[in-house]
Amino acid sequence: MPPPEHRLNITPAGIPRATILIVPPLFDEANRLRRTLALAMRALAADGFAAVLPDLPGQNESLVALDAVDLEQWQDALATVAAGIDGPVVIASVRGGTLLDHRANAAAWWRLAPVGGASLLRTMMRARVTADRQAGIESSLDSLQEAAKTAPLLLAGNLLSAAMVAQLGSADARPVAPLRSIGLGADGIAGTPLWLRAEPGEDAAMASAIAADISAWIQTCGIS
């Protein structure tokens, strides 16, 4: 058994009103948003909530090799984290994180800018094709898709197992309840899609807006 994964825990003074389990975006997008998510966690803690951001097996400080895991194992890992938390759990997932959050037990779910796995996979495959072309290697989305059926595929620095590629290709966020699903903009969170940004940035105002929206949703659900 590999050791348990590292978690970023930010706790309030006193007993938490509830614990917010943060499911970050996947791969590069997680790095680009991490700073803003950490700021949102601090804002949640200031509002009396505990906030937990776990490493997925094969990501960040994990000792597990990325090509040894797949999407279903990530879903199970999150379910295990949720099951180990005392008191009410509210899951807040972002982008590709929304593909992982349905197996865990929670009192409520909050999703920001959900994205299908096929779209994430397509972007990473395109980055590989573009990089290949610069190196004078012919590749295409089709040839990569074919290669991924039998062997791990290196996409934008991520060595993905055949199972991961197959599962990502057909993954969509699953129904959960009660759920608040929102995007960016006038009807959602004010801010820019930092997860797309070529160079990581941060947005404290966006982090506060995220925390405030999660907090309001928890009250609407009558959880705390």
Added chain:
Amino acid sequence: MTDSTTVDATLRALLADVLGLGEERAAALTVDSGLFGELPEFDSMAVATVLTEMEDRLGILIDDDEIDGEIFETYGNLLAFSQRKVAD
């Protein structure tokens, strides 16, 4: 979304989001502004992200074989490509 001004505005906003250009730099892009190879932020992952976002925001589908180096050479080339795809 077929209006050419809308395509231009969508594309500028998209490049601002992906490259972190800020509104001013995005608004200052001209048809001759160099992109891939000229803006340091524009790496292969950024190219891929721009393509996926173009599909989402402009409601188009871009095939592998439609993408050559020229599209990303200048803002004008990218805009012309987008407008052609939207009109299709």
